[in-house]
Amino acid sequence: MRLNYFLSETAVNLKRNLLMTIAAISTVAISLLLLGGAQILQLVVANVTSTWEGKVEVSVFLRNDITEGELDDLRSDLAGMQEIETFTYVSKDQAYEAFKKQFADQPELYEVLPKDSLPASFRIGLVDASQAEEVAARVDGSPGIDEVNFGGDIIRRLLQVNTLLRAVTLGMSAVLMVAAAALIANTIRLAIYARREEISIMKLVGATNWFIRIPFMFEGVFAALTGAIVSSIVVLGANELFFSKMGDFLVFLGPVFSFSAWEITKVLLILVGGGVAVGLFGSALALRRFLEV
Amino acid sequence: MIKAKDLVKEYKGTVRALDGITLDIEKGEFIFVVGPSGSGKSTFMKLLTKEEEPTGGEVFVAGKDLSSLPRWRVPYLRRNVGCVFQDFKLLPNKTVFENVAFALEVIGRPKALVQRQVPQILELVGLGEKLDRFPDELSGGEQQRVSIARAFVNRPLILIADEPTGNLDPTTSVGIMRLLDRINRTGTTVVMATHDHAIVDSMRRRVVELESGQIVRDQSRGIYGVGAR
Numbered sequence: 460m461r462l463n464y465f466l467s468e469t470a471v472n473l474k475r476n477l478l479m480t481i482a483a484i485s486t487v488a489i490s491l492l493l494l495g496g497a498q499i500l501q502l503v504v505a506n507v508t509s510t511w512e513g514k515v516e517v518s519v520f521l522r523n524d525i526t527e528g529e530l531d532d533l534r535s536d537l538a539g540m541q542e543i544e545t546f547t548y549v550s551k552d553q554a555y556e557a558f559k560k561q562f563a564d565q566p567e568l569y570e571v572l573p574k575d576s577l578p579a580s581f582r583i584g585l586v587d588a589s590q591a592e593e594v595a596a597r598v599d600g601s602p603g604i605d606e607v608n609f610g611g612d613i614i615r616r617l618l619q620v621n622t623l624l625r626a627v628t629l630g631m632s633a634v635l636m637v638a639a640a641a642l643i644a645n646t647i648r649l650a651i652y653a654r655r656e657e658i659s660i661m662k663l664v665g666a667t668n669w670f671i672r673i674p675f676m677f678e679g680v681f682a683a684l685t686g687a688i689v690s691s692i693v694v695l696g697a698n699e700l701f702f703s704k705m706g707d708f709l710v711f712l713g714p715v716f717s718f719s720a721w722e723i724t725k726v727l728l729i730l731v732g733g734g735v736a737v738g739l740f741g742s743a744l745a746l747r748r749f750l751e752v
Numbered sequence: 753m754i755k756a757k758d759l760v761k762e763y764k765g766t767v768r769a770l771d772g773i774t775l776d777i778e779k780g781e782f783i784f785v786v787g788p789s790g791s792g793k794s795t796f797m798k799l800l801t802k803e804e805e806p807t808g809g810e811v812f813v814a815g816k817d818l819s820s821l822p823r824w825r826v827p828y829l830r831r832n833v834g835c836v837f838q839d840f841k842l843l844p845n846k847t848v849f850e851n852v853a854f855a856l857e858v859i860g861r862p863k864a865l866v867q868r869q870v871p872q873i874l875e876l877v878g879l880g881e882k883l884d885r886f887p888d889e890l891s892g893g894e895q896q897r898v899s900i901a902r903a904f905v906n907r908p909l910i911l912i913a914d915e916p917t918g919n920l921d922p923t924t925s926v927g928i929m930r931l932l933d934r935i936n937r938t939g940t941t942v943v944m945a946t947h948d949h950a951i952v953d954s955m956r957r958r959v960v961e962l963e964s965g966q967i968v969r970d971q972s973r974g975i976y977g978v979g980a981r
Contacts (some may be wrong), residue, residue, distance in 0.1 A: 657854075660855070664902070665827040
């Protein structure tokens with residue numbers, strides 16, 4: 460009977476300020492969508508890095524004047540390093556052949572290239588891609604080496620961009636969430652104002668503070684949860700209709716935009732949790748400031 | 753039932769509304785608090801329900817020291833103290849029945865009890881036939897009866913009435929006083945602030961007269977006061 464009372468009071472409050480409620484719900488939905496976007500972005504970057512990490516290799520380019528002795532020393536050094544899984548020697552000829560193959564449809568490119576212009580190199584596959592930088596640094600000092608490259612640079616830059624993007628999205632989401640909480644607080648304030656007579660009589664006859672507060676808290680949480688559900692539906696819809704079809708447009712985007720059911724569920728849980736938090740925060744704000752009990 | 757000791761209430765700006773009130777009210781008493789406007793009657797009443805906090809002194813209501821009563825206990829205090837006001841304070845969008853039922857519902861009383869007690873109490877105040885009317889369909893006297901029913905439906909130990917007849921004509925007032933007298937005879941302590949001479953003189957109950965926040969007279973079976981006549 461109590462729950463019934465609270466629910467019907469909440470419904471009356473919501474109906475009375477329909478427009479305000481809708482504004483609060485939409486703000487919650489938008490702020491949570493940004494939060495969801497940040498989560499999806501995180502998943503995309505995780506997919507990208509895990510796809511690319513397997514392909515990270517350290518390339519050690521050798522000077523043309525490297526001696527046989529230096530080459531042998533280098534070979535045994537590499538064989539002794541635990542971080543290295545495999546390494547292969549690519550001679551100048553092999554490098555040229557590989558280049559020719561890569562640009563087979565653009566003969567003008569390799570035709571102008573002198574046959575011995577590409578350096579010989581070692582191609583090193585790593586046990587753990589994150590150690591690329593370290594391995595590169597260790598090899599770099601050895602004699603006969605011209606230059607050491609590793610793909611980690613791209614990943615690092617990607618992670619930097621991701622950190623920045625995430626910070627921006629999360630920041631915007633936070634600002635909007637505060638705005639949403641303020642809107643919820645204002646909606647509740649209007650409801651409190653509309654019911655001030657009833658509230659004063661409730662206090663007069665000895666209704667407990669929580670009994671008076673709960674319908675208003677429900678109102679705030681309801682608005683926020685509705686916003687969370689709206690944003691969840693958008694995220695789910697985008698995943699079904701858009702992300703999962705990415706591979707059809709551009710093959711390499713397929714794996715990048717494929718998320719497991721659990722990953723999507725986690726995003727939705729974050730949205731609902733964020734919504735409840737915003738709702739409770741907004742309600743608490745309104746009750747503290749506008750409901751003297 | 754009510755015990756006040758050296759009660760002082762100052763409002764901001766050095767207005768001393770109550771200036772050392774010491775007063776003992778026994779269980780089952782009917783007491784009038786009289787005095788001109790601004791003498792501190794309403795302030796005294798507000799201290800009894802902890803609607804206001806005293807600046808100094810102590811007040812005990814129903815055995816509880818209000819100054820040490822935590823905020824969350826205040827609602828439970830108010831369940832023992834019914835209140836009636838000059839302006840009735842009824843909810844215009846609720847019927848007579850709903851107005852009274854509201855007082856029970858919001859303190860979590862079960863529905864069955866509400867359904868049983870509300871018609872009973874409305875019968876007692878003489879409104880048994882008007883359960884479904886709205887306040888604006890009733891006369892002033894009838895509205896005050898609803899408000900008394902609401903204050904009494906929970907059987908409080910104390911009933912506080914602040915100028916309950918202030919908006920009513922003399923004939924209607926007599927009816928309201930009969931009702932309060934009946935409630936008093938059930939053992940409920942009644943404290944009524946008024947400046948209605950005729951009522952005080954005809955009832956012949958204890959009279960406490962306030963002037964500028966001080967008790968200038970405390971008389972059992974008193975009248976409103978010679979000077980005021």
